[in-house]
Amino acid sequence: VNIELINTGSELMLGRVLNTHQQWLCRQLADHGYVVSRQVAISDSAGDIQAAVREALGRADLVITTGGLGPTSDDLTRDRVAALLGRSLHTDADTLVRLEEFYRQRKRRMPDRVRVQAQVPTGAIILPNQHGTAPGLALEVEAGRFRSGGRSWLILLPGPPRELHPMFSNQVVPLLRERLPLDQPYACLNLRTTGIPESRLEEAISGPLERFVAQGLDLGYCARVGEVDVRLAAHGTSAGALIAEAEAVLRRLLPEAIYGTGDVRLEDVVVRQLTEQKQTVIVAESCTGGLIAHRLTNVPGASAVFLGGFVTYANALKQSLLGVRDETLAAHGAVSEETAREMATGARASCGADYAVSVTGIAGPSGGTESKPVGTVFLGLASVRGVEVTKCFNPFDRETFKQVTSQQALDALRRAILAG
Amino acid sequence: VNIELINTGSELMLGRVLNTHQQWLCRQLADHGYVVSRQVAISDSAGDIQAAVREALGRADLVITTGGLGPTSDDLTRDRVAALLGRSLHTDADTLVRLEEFYRQRKRRMPDRVRVQAQVPTGAIILPNQHGTAPGLALEVEAGRFRSGGRSWLILLPGPPRELHPMFSNQVVPLLRERLPLDQPYACLNLRTTGIPESRLEEAISGPLERFVAQGLDLGYCARVGEVDVRLAAHGTSAGALIAEAEAVLRRLLPEAIYGTGDVRLEDVVVRQLTEQKQTVIVAESCTGGLIAHRLTNVPGASAVFLGGFVTYANALKQSLLGVRDETLAAHGAVSEETAREMATGARASCGADYAVSVTGIAGPSGGTESKPVGTVFLGLASVRGVEVTKCFNPFDRETFKQVTSQQALDALRRAILAG
Numbered sequence: 001v002n003i004e005l006i007n008t009g010s011e012l013m014l015g016r017v018l019n020t021h022q023q024w025l026c027r028q029l030a031d032h033g034y035v036v037s038r039q040v041a042i043s044d045s046a047g048d049i050q051a052a053v054r055e056a057l058g059r060a061d062l063v064i065t066t067g068g069l070g071p072t073s074d075d076l077t078r079d080r081v082a083a084l085l086g087r088s089l090h091t092d093a094d095t096l097v098r099l100e101e102f103y104r105q106r107k108r109r110m111p112d113r114v115r116v117q118a119q120v121p122t123g124a125i126i127l128p129n130q131h132g133t134a135p136g137l138a139l140e141v142e143a144g145r146f147r148s149g150g151r152s153w154l155i156l157l158p159g160p161p162r163e164l165h166p167m168f169s170n171q172v173v174p175l176l177r178e179r180l181p182l183d184q185p186y187a188c189l190n191l192r193t194t195g196i197p198e199s200r201l202e203e204a205i206s207g208p209l210e211r212f213v214a215q216g217l218d219l220g221y222c223a224r225v226g227e228v229d230v231r232l233a234a235h236g237t238s239a240g241a242l243i244a245e246a247e248a249v250l251r252r253l254l255p256e257a258i259y260g261t262g263d264v265r266l267e268d269v270v271v272r273q274l275t276e277q278k279q280t281v282i283v284a285e286s287c288t289g290g291l292i293a294h295r296l297t298n299v300p301g302a303s304a305v306f307l308g309g310f311v312t313y314a315n316a317l318k319q320s321l322l323g324v325r326d327e328t329l330a331a332h333g334a335v336s337e338e339t340a341r342e343m344a345t346g347a348r349a350s351c352g353a354d355y356a357v358s359v360t361g362i363a364g365p366s367g368g369t370e371s372k373p374v375g376t377v378f379l380g381l382a383s384v385r386g387v388e389v390t391k392c393f394n395p396f397d398r399e400t401f402k403q404v405t406s407q408q409a410l411d412a413l414r415r416a417i418l419a420g
Numbered sequence: 421v422n423i424e425l426i427n428t429g430s431e432l433m434l435g436r437v438l439n440t441h442q443q444w445l446c447r448q449l450a451d452h453g454y455v456v457s458r459q460v461a462i463s464d465s466a467g468d469i470q471a472a473v474r475e476a477l478g479r480a481d482l483v484i485t486t487g488g489l490g491p492t493s494d495d496l497t498r499d500r501v502a503a504l505l506g507r508s509l510h511t512d513a514d515t516l517v518r519l520e521e522f523y524r525q526r527k528r529r530m531p532d533r534v535r536v537q538a539q540v541p542t543g544a545i546i547l548p549n550q551h552g553t554a555p556g557l558a559l560e561v562e563a564g565r566f567r568s569g570g571r572s573w574l575i576l577l578p579g580p581p582r583e584l585h586p587m588f589s590n591q592v593v594p595l596l597r598e599r600l601p602l603d604q605p606y607a608c609l610n611l612r613t614t615g616i617p618e619s620r621l622e623e624a625i626s627g628p629l630e631r632f633v634a635q636g637l638d639l640g641y642c643a644r645v646g647e648v649d650v651r652l653a654a655h656g657t658s659a660g661a662l663i664a665e666a667e668a669v670l671r672r673l674l675p676e677a678i679y680g681t682g683d684v685r686l687e688d689v690v691v692r693q694l695t696e697q698k699q700t701v702i703v704a705e706s707c708t709g710g711l712i713a714h715r716l717t718n719v720p721g722a723s724a725v726f727l728g729g730f731v732t733y734a735n736a737l738k739q740s741l742l743g744v745r746d747e748t749l750a751a752h753g754a755v756s757e758e759t760a761r762e763m764a765t766g767a768r769a770s771c772g773a774d775y776a777v778s779v780t781g782i783a784g785p786s787g788g789t790e791s792k793p794v795g796t797v798f799l800g801l802a803s804v805r806g807v808e809v810t811k812c813f814n815p816f817d818r819e820t821f822k823q824v825t826s827q828q829a830l831d832a833l834r835r836a837i838l839a840g
Contacts, residue, residue, distance in 0.1 A: 038460060
C-alpha cells in the first residue's frame, strides 16, 4: 500500500510550530504495517492544497490530509478537495445534530459559521469527531481519475491532536484494515534500551539476530538522547513467532539494558517498580537542576513513591540541607565522589526514603578544570545496602548533559530496585 | 523567491524521529524574508530522492535538501543528485585536506569510506563543514532543464543539527543574499508575550494595529503552552520604520506582557534580570515537581543567581524543610493560599535569597475535590516586600499543567523583579 501524507498550515511553512502530526501519523501507520512513502507540508492556500492532493492521488493508494476542516476562512481543505474530485457538498443531517449537541452540552450558542463543518462531499464516509466539531471524511476516488491502476482512498482529518489522535486510532485504523488490508499479517515490537550507545548495541546484537534477519526480520535502531530503541518487525504468517524468538534472544543478550517496550518512558518504569515494591525515593540534584524530579513527577501516581527532591545548586544548601561536610567540600570540591556520597546519604536520612539518588557535576559551558572538565558527573545511590557512587563523563551541551545525566541517574535507580 | 525543502531519512517515514529540520529551516528562512512554499519528506532510497529533487526543481527557484551526505551506504543524496543533473563527481583536494585534518585533530585514523565525502559534482560551490565531515554543496541548475523560466539553485546540507545550523547561518544565508536577493528590503520582529491568552491578545491589539496592517504590516500570532508570540513583518523600503512604529504601539498597549524578542525564553529573561540586579532566588515546588528549577538551570550562568530548590511532594517535607505548620495543613490543606505563603516564606528564610517562589496545586489526573478541582494552583512569591499569593486554575493534562504553572511562577517572579 503506497501512502502519502499531506499536512496543511501556513504556520508550518513559517516554522512557527513543529510538525508533530507527521511523526505521530507515520509512527502509528508503521506500527500497523503501513509505511508512508512521502509526506508533504504546504500552506493553507487553496491552490497549494489542490495541487498537493492532485499530485498525491496521482501516485498513492491512500492519501491522508490533516488540517483545514475548521469553520474559519482559512479552512479550505473540505471545499477544495470536493471541487478537485468534482463532488458537490451537502449538509449531513447527523453531523449537524452532533454539532448542535456539542454546543448544547457546553451551554454555548453555536456560531453560524460552524454549520459549514456539517457539509460533506457526496459519497464520503463520515468519521464523527468525539472531541471536537469537524468530522473526518473518507473518500474513495475512482480508478483512472488521477492515476492509472486501482482506486485510491483520500482521508481528511482535523488538525487538533486531541481530535486527530482518537479519530485515527478508533476510526481510520479499522477502515484501513477493511478497505486497504495488508497482503499478509504484520507484527512489530519496539524494545527500549538505555546505558549502551547505538554503535555498541548494534555490534552486540546484529550477529545473534542474523539468522532471524535472513528469515525476514526487519531490524531497526532509533537513538535518542541517552537511549536507543530496537525495533523488530516482520511480515507473513510467522511474523509473530519470528519476533517473539528474536525478542527472547535479545532479552538473554541484554538482560538489564532493555527497560521496556512500546512507548514506555524510563521514569514510568521506575515509578511502577517503586509502586509495586511499596518503596519510596528522594533525589538530591546539583547539576541536573531539578530535571530528575521533573521527570519522575511527570508520571501520574508518582506522589505515592516520590517523596521529594533537593536542588542544591549553592554549596551552602548542600551543607545545610543535606549535611555535606565543610571538610569534604574543602578537600574534594562540590563535584566529587565524596560529595555525591554525602548528598545521597543526607537526602535519604532527611525523610527515611528507601532510595536516594544524588548527582553533582559540571554542566558547562563554563566551570570545567583540567582534572574535572565540563561533563564530569558523580552519581550517588543510597539504599538500605549502603551508598554507591559512579563517575560518568557527559561532555555535551548544557541541556543534553542534563538529559543524559538524569537518564543515568534514573537507570541506576531502576537497576538498584531490580537488584534489591 | 519560490523555495522548496526536501528532508530525507527513512526514520522520518517510520515516525521514529521528529522532523525538527523542517521547523528550524522554515523559521530561519522566514526570518530572512524567504518563505518555503512546500516541504517534502522522503525515505533514503535513490529513486525517492531523485524523484523529489526533480519535481522540486520543476517548480522552485531554490531547493534545499537535508541529509544523505554521510559516508555510509544509506547516504545517496550527493551521488543521486549529481546523476540527476548530469554532472560527474570528482575529488575536491581542499575538502580532502579538511577531512584528514578533522581526523588528525581528534587523533583518529580516517576510515577509507569517509573519502567519499570529498567527492563533489562539477561546478558545485563547496560549503566547508566546521563541525563535522560532509561539506554542503550549492549548485546552480541551468534554466530549462527542469522547468521553463529562470535558473534554480539546489543546496545540499548535512543532516546533523550541529553541522546544519551553523552552515546555514554562516554560509547559506550570505549565498542567498548574493545569488537570490529579495526584490525589496524585508524586516521582521518577534515579540514574546505571556499571561494573556491568544484570543484576548488578538482582541487587544488588532484594532490599534489596523492602520499599520493597511500600510503593509504582516501581523501573525503563534500560541504555545503558556505564551503567545506576536510576529511583525513587512517588505519595502519603509519596512523597518513600520515595524518600529508598530512595536512602540504594542509596548505601550502591553507594557508588562511582552517579556522579550526573538527566541529568548522566559527563564533567560529572569536569570538576566537577577544577574543585573545581583539578586538571588530559591524555589519551593510541589505540583510542578522540579520543573521551575529545571527551567532556570537550563540557562547558562544560572548558578550565579539560582541558589536551589525544594521539591516537597510529601507533606512531611513541606513541614520539615519549609516550616509549613501542622495547623496550616490541618485547617487549610496542602493546596491552599496559607500553605503557599508558608512555603515561600520558609524557602526564602532557609538561605536568605532575595526572592522565593512557591507553588502548590493539583496536577491530576486524580486528587481533585469539589472545592479544589484538578488544576487548582496557589502560587506564592516572597521578597523583602512580603509574600503575595495568587490563585490560578489550570485544568489541563498533567504535563501541560506543569508547563503552564511553571510559566506563571516564572512570570510572577519576572514582574516582581521589574516592580522591585
